[in-house]
Structures are given as C-alpha cells and as structure tokens.
Amino acid sequence: MAKDDVKIAWKKVTKRFGDNLVLDGLDLVAYQGRSLVVIGGSGSGKSVTIKLALGLLRPDGGCVEIDGRKVAYGKEDDPGVAQIGMLFQSGALFDSLPVWENVAFRLLHAERMDKDEARARAIEALEQVDLDADVAAKRPAELSGGMQRRVALARAVVAKPAILFFDEPTTGLDPVTADLINQLIVKQVKTLGATAVSITHDMASMRTIADEVAYLKDGKIRWRGDLDGVDACEHPEVCDFVAGRYSREV
Numbered sequence: 150m151a152k153d154d155v156k157i158a159w160k161k162v163t164k165r166f167g168d169n170l171v172l173d174g175l176d177l178v179a180y181q182g183r184s185l186v187v188i189g190g191s192g193s194g195k196s197v198t199i200k201l202a203l204g205l206l207r208p209d210g211g212c213v214e215i216d217g218r219k220v221a222y223g224k225e226d227d228p229g230v231a232q233i234g235m236l237f238q239s240g241a242l243f244d245s246l247p248v249w250e251n252v253a254f255r256l257l258h259a260e261r262m263d264k265d266e267a268r269a270r271a272i273e274a275l276e277q278v279d280l281d282a283d284v285a286a287k288r289p290a291e292l293s294g295g296m297q298r299r300v301a302l303a304r305a306v307v308a309k310p311a312i313l314f315f316d317e318p319t320t321g322l323d324p325v326t327a328d329l330i331n332q333l334i335v336k337q338v339k340t341l342g343a344t345a346v347s348i349t350h351d352m353a354s355m356r357t358i359a360d361e362v363a364y365l366k367d368g369k370i371r372w373r374g375d376l377d378g379v380d381a382c383e384h385p386e387v388c389d390f391v392a393g394r395y396s397r398e399v
C-alpha cells in the first residue's frame with residue numbers, strides 16, 4: 150500500500166450534545182500504517198472523535214469511514230470497528246478476572262477461541278509487552294499501575310488489529326513508566342503495521358508516538374503536520390499548546 154492510503158476518514162462530522170456543538174464539520178484522515186496523535190484542550194472533542202469511529206456515538210452530520218465504508222452506529226460486528234484494538238485511559242481491566250483472561254477477552258468472547266489457545270495467545274501478547282508468563286495468573290489489582298497499563302496494551306494488540314486507538318495511554322504514570330509504555334506502543338504499532346490514532350495531553354508521549362499531529366479546536370482540525378512542524382512553530386496556537394503556555398491575558 151502507498152504511504153498515503155487512507156484507512157480512517159472523518160468526513161465533515163458534526164456532533165452536538167444539546168446546545169454544545171462539539172464537532173463542527175470535522176475533516177480528518179488517518180493513513181494506513183501511520184501514527185496520528187490528536188491534541189487539543191480539555192473538552193475539545195478528542196474522545197468524541199474516537200467514539201464516533203468506534204460506532205459508540207452517532208454523528209449528527211457527516212460520517213466516519215474505515216476502508217471507505219461508513220461506520221455503523223451501535224453495530225458490534227461492523228467490519229471496520231472489528232479491526233480496532235483499543236487502549237482505554239484507565240486501562241479498564243476486569244478485577245474479577247485473571248490477567249490472561251483480561252488479555253484474551255476478545256479472543257474468548259468475540260472469536261470464541263478455545264481456552265488453551267486463547268491462554269497461549271495471551272501469554273504471547275504479555276511477552277510482547279515485556280511481562281513474564283507468571284503475571285498471567287495474577288489479578289490486575291496485584292499489579293502496579295504501569296504493569297496494568299502493559300496488560301491493557303497486551304489486550305489491545307492480542308487480536309493483531311489493523312487499527313489501534315490509544316486514549317490517554319500514559320495518564321497517571323510516572324515519566325519513566327510512561328516512556329516505557331510509549332516505546333511499547335511504538336513497537337507494537339510497527340510490528341503490526343497498524344494505523345494508530347492516539348489522543349493525549351502528554352507532550353512527551355506525543356513526541357514518541359506521533360508520525361503526525363493534528364490539533365483540534367472549536368470542532369475542527371486547525372493544524373496538521375509532523376513533529377518538525379510542531380517544533381518550527383508553524384501554527385502559533387499549537388506552539389503555545391505544546392509549550393503549555395496560556396495564550397490569553399489573565
């Protein structure tokens with residue numbers, strides 16, 4: 150595939166909640182095999198953007214397409230959505246299940262894989278994120294926050310998805326553990342040749358993960374470019390945002 154083949158396209162997407170117009174004709178594409186990081190202020194609509202691609206929210210206008218097919222709202226077997234592995238902000242592990250069953254959840258329940266095979270696949274995925282096989286039998290609560298996030302990453306990649314979504318993958322982690330997670334994300338995205346879309350407030354994470362950066366504000370993408378473009382301050386607001394500068398007088 151050519152470098153610029155479009156995998157996911159948000160086309161003139163509008164989304165409002167009551168009077169709150171969150172997305173106002175959003176146009177955005179994620180290219181095959183590339184890692185796109187969406188940044189923007191709190192409440193700018195980053196999570197909504199991802200939820201629309203997952204079919205968890207219905208756009209009021211426009212549409213999201215995966216492989217050129219419109220994502221169906223609320224349809225669990227949508228072929229586009231079925232390709233997505235997702236790492237949620239909190240890790241979102243089930244405490245009642247051992248680690249391996251958390252990792253293998255999709256294989257066991259969506260793919261109805263045999264238990265022994267699913268366990269073997271889970272252990273393989275845990276090894277991919279540098280966790281030993283003895284972690285597999287533990288409960289998530291027995292693990293540190295960084296290990297839990299690695300388990301969540303193993304769960305996101307176990308079914309070898311073509312698309313990976315990362316929602317604030319480093320939130321709540323110390324900088325060194327966050328860097329480990331970022332590096333594991335890069336490794337997994339490369340190994341799978343996946344298209345990755347991440348949303349983050351963590352600028353170190355952005356720098357490690359991103360091939361490209363998109364800046365969301367007032368319901369639209371205001372700037373898009375690579376890290377060189379960020380550093381060259383191509384867009385003053387992006388420059389302020391990335392530097393953590395409040396750009397109005399107080």
Ligand SMILES: Nc1ncnc2c1ncn2[C@@H]1O[C@H](COP(=O)(O)OP(=O)(O)OP(=O)(O)O)[C@@H](O)[C@H]1O
Pocket residue numbers: 166169171189190191192193194195196197198
């Ligand atoms: N289900 C919902 N019902 C009503 N309003 C919602 C719903 N989901 C999101 N919103 C609103 O949409 C806006 C965008 O929310 P979203 O979670 O996408 O922001 P975000 O950019 O991800 O923010 P943050 O960086 O703080 O996580 C917010 O004003 C939020 O209150």
